[in-house]
Amino acid sequence: MRPLDEKETSAVFEKLFKFVGNNLKNIVENPSHEGPDSNPGRYCFRLHKNKVFYASESLVKRATNIARPSLVSLGTCIGKYTHGGSFHLTVQALNLLAANAKHKVWLKPQSEMSFLYGNHVLKSALGRITDNIAPGDGVVVFSMADVPLGFGVAAKSTQDCRKLDPNAIVVLHQADVGEYLRMEDEL
Numbered sequence: 001m002r003p004l005d006e007k008e009t010s011a012v013f014e015k016l017f018k019f020v021g022n023n024l025k026n027i028v029e030n031p032s033h034e035g036p037d038s039n040p041g042r043y044c045f046r047l048h049k050n051k052v053f054y055a056s057e058s059l060v061k062r063a064t065n066i067a068r069p070s071l072v073s074l075g076t077c078i079g080k081y082t083h084g085g086s087f088h089l090t091v092q093a094l095n096l097l098a099a100n101a102k103h104k105v106w107l108k109p110q111s112e113m114s115f116l117y118g119n120h121v122l123k124s125a126l127g128r129i130t131d132n133i134a135p136g137d138g139v140v141v142f143s144m145a146d147v148p149l150g151f152g153v154a155a156k157s158t159q160d161c162r163k164l165d166p167n168a169i170v171v172l173h174q175a176d177v178g179e180y181l182r183m184e185d186e187l
Contacts, residue, residue, distance in 0.1 A: 001053075001068060001074060002046065003044070003046060003047070004047050012045060012078075015088075018137065019100075019101060019102065019138030019139075019140065022102075023100035027100055032058065041056055043057070046060060046074060046075075048068075048071060048073075050080050051080045052077070052078055052087070053073070053077055054075050054076045054078050054093075055074050055075025055076070056075065059075055060074065076092055078092060079093060089151070091175040091177060091179045091180065094150065094151060094175070097138075097140050097148075097151055098140050098142070101139075103130050103139045104128075104140050104141075104142055105126060105130070105139050106126070106128040106142045106144050106146075107121065107125050107126070107141060107143060107149065115141060115150060115173065115176055116149060116177065116178035118176065118179075118182070120152070120155075120170075120172050121141060121170050121171035122166065122170065123164045123166050126170060127144050128144075129161060133154045133157055133158045134154065134157050135155060135157055136153060138152075138153060139151060139152055139153065139171050141171060141176070149176055150173070150176030150178075151174055151175055152173045152174045152175075153172045154171055155170055156169075
């Protein structure tokens with residue numbers, strides 16, 4: 001377990017910025033009230049076995065007593081580095097993204113299961129969509145009851161969505177909470 005270097009930090013922040021925009025400041029400066037200290041600490045990012053973790057500083061300090069080979073996880077795993085060196089957000093980052101999301105999409109109740117099975121979001125599945133979404137922006141997908149279901153990348157802008165036919169893809173699927181069941185062994 002070690003801090004991220006300059007290149008790794010920029011890759012993680014670029015990916016997070018795609019979804020949360022200027023709210024990235026809230027993630028980085030979020031006070032932590034864990035541990036014995038009465039003063040609130042902060043959260044930090046750590047790399048362990050190609051996975052990036054978001055954990056409080058007090059938890060990181062306590063984890064230094066554990067040998068690296070024995071340490072399995074620390075805090076919230078928000079993503080991982082592939083063998084090619086690119087960074088991918090994982091479904092565990094959903095709570096962090098949903099709380100700070102810049103662009104949101106809400107699905108109709110009958111379309112939620114399709115998304116949770118790993119399919120893209122079609123225009124006919126949209127219940128609501130935030131304004132000013134551009135193609136390629138990170139989007140957090142919610143149910144109509146404001147329960148975060150997953151996230152993806154916008155395929156069309158908000159204005160284009162109004163003119164599309166019902167079977168056109170609006171959001172390209174990246175991760176959803178159904179992965180906890182589908183990929184149980186890998187998470």
